[in-house]
Amino acid sequence: MPARLFLKSTSIPPATAMSLALVNLASFVSQVIQIGVIDTLLPLALTNAGLGEQHGGMMLSLYWIADLVGGFFVAAILRKTHPAIPLLISSASFCLLIAVVMYAPQSVWVLPATLFAGVGLILRWVICDGLIVQLAPRDKVGRVVGFHETLMGLGIVLGPILIGWLGDDAFAMSGLAVLAGVIALACAFFLPTIEMASTGKGAGAALRRWMDNWDLVVIALVAGFVEICFLSVLPLQAQRDTGLADAGLWMAAVFVFGGTVCQPLVGYISDKAGPTKLASLCFGLLLIGAVPMAVAGYGVIAASIQFILGVAVAGLYTAAVLIAASGRGQGYQVGVLVIVSQSYTLGAIVGPSAGTSLLVMVGSWALPVLVLGAAGLSIGLLMLRRQS
Template identity: 30%
Template sequence: MNTTREVGYWRQVASLNLISCLSQIVQFGIGFVVLPIWLAAIGVSAKEIGIFSGLQWFAMLVAIVFAPRVINRIGFGCSVFFGLILSVFSYLLLQLPFLIIYYIAAIFSGAGVGFRWIANETWLFQMVPKESSGRYVGFHETLIAISGVAGPALSSYLGATSIVIFMSGLLICLAAMLPLLIINNTVSLESDFYRVSQADSEVNKWGVIFLVGMCSAIIGGFGDGTFYSLFSVFSISKGLGVDAISSMLILFGLGAIVMQLPIGWLADKIGLHLTAILSGLFGVIAAILIYFYFANNNFLYLLILLLGGVNSAFLTLAVYAAANEKFGTMAERMKLVSVVFTASSAIGPFFSGFLFDFYDSGIFFGVCDYIYDFCTICDDCCDEETA
């Protein structure tokens, strides 16, 4: 790689990482994390919040399915821009105080994330060398995890019910569009970047690595969807205020930031299977202890930190699996991971939200516990298959 190409390469990588980071702050950190707090604070019921969050995730799922076609038609950069514009419309709609409008805004919000996510992530990860993919993915997911902290932090500072939080989101969204002006938008899914090599063209089925990745995507999605949408309701039922909830969510996001690079490094060193099993075991322990020790603030903070890191680790591992498999193209593998992650994220809020209306809200962490157990068992079985 000559100097000019090398400079262009790193400028492209840096710009795409910056877009991801800023976009996630707006689209996920505020859109998926802060909005449920805001809805709970203005008196929206757990079931309605579950529907709102479920609509976000289902809209994201639909966008993910259609994103490759959109990318082929208008290119990566325009697809990212389209996703961000949808988020802008979502924020504007939320200023109208009608529940049905909130649901429409949820659809715009989710679709915006879906289009931007597939375009941005596929664009970036096709440039990554396979031998260091774990560390690349871990670094990128660390940047993404900043959104889980930045959203609640802004909420805590500006106020979750203040219009200023929405205006801040709009400004950050506009800032995320700026790097698109300096990067190449000519690559499409039909380019050489996305053609399957001769050796890989003979691989037409999933390997065990990707199967473990799918299990990881299921658990990561279910955990994300359930936690971010309903933790505020769970915490309010336990007597916590909005500021305390924001602090907990900041810790959850900090856990994700701190642990993703080590998780990627660990996957490179000891393998995907063992890393996933360890993550599942720590997730089970954290979920059980949070339920029983919620009143112990100091211990609770540590557990929330651990749960945040472990939960986000599953998406990192799923992306790692997609980057290291051989069947199909990178775009196809990323799409599969994204679809599975998003579908399970959509099921989480719907399922848990309706449970909240019939059972004690503690069932939330019970659900988290069972799903972590499920992932651990699946990964253990996959590990035995490779033995």
């Protein structure tokens, strides 16, 4: 049924629609665990095990560091293997991490399992995103990618909700991870081989792309920094304030839900005003919502603020992708789009450690301070770019 609905709404040939449906399903179930669950569960479980909030934030940062480092080697793997191999590694890695964190959070196996899972994340990320772009008809790339990104947002939303329901049941959480892994692997056997391409090779070419597109680095880095920081810190903050993490888990879900359901609005604004103005608007929303968030508590007003902030963060990432895809008049640039994902990952690495460290020092003002600093500095840098 989902494949038929997808086919009907986009008029994509049946064989292509089926392949896209399988990629979306594999990516969605993996996203639920790899980002939706792990980004929240890892610091929360380690903190509850008595290892401290800073330790949990540091471990989540290492998860994203492994993702970033793995990105420099993943292309060589994908060129030589069928998607089933990297998705098998990906599924095994997140199943292992969930089991270790739930059953033995104080063991020495947490670190290697975290690093292994980070590599598994980048394998799935690249293989699924690459196949989505490869399979999408040229005149429908935007709609196909938009559908995929909506599913990715829903996957992140489901993570905190599932932790709220099953987070204390080690067997249930481990079983959920295994189920997701089996589904992803089953889909992988029916997928085509990805066609790898790049715009330039070598450290020099990569460095030039980063320098030429530093504004994209700023936008995507802030998106990753704020999003992963919120997912990891909100439950810990609620636990400090109320004694329970549940309120923070629901706030995290509302935060991601805002960015997910408002993707059509974000796209409309970009079409009318351009992605650069979209980014400026999103930075403005972050500045407006930062201070009220500190005093709003965990009720309806707080949820409304989190919803708006979620829209802003999702809009930043979308703006960065659209600017990169436009190539500033030079066409579709794969290398520049890679910069967007790497910059997001850099932000995700710094976010949890910064957020949990500041949480210890200033409590509920940690997230507002970080948002004000990141958004304010970014606006200043982008104004310099516009004047140059």
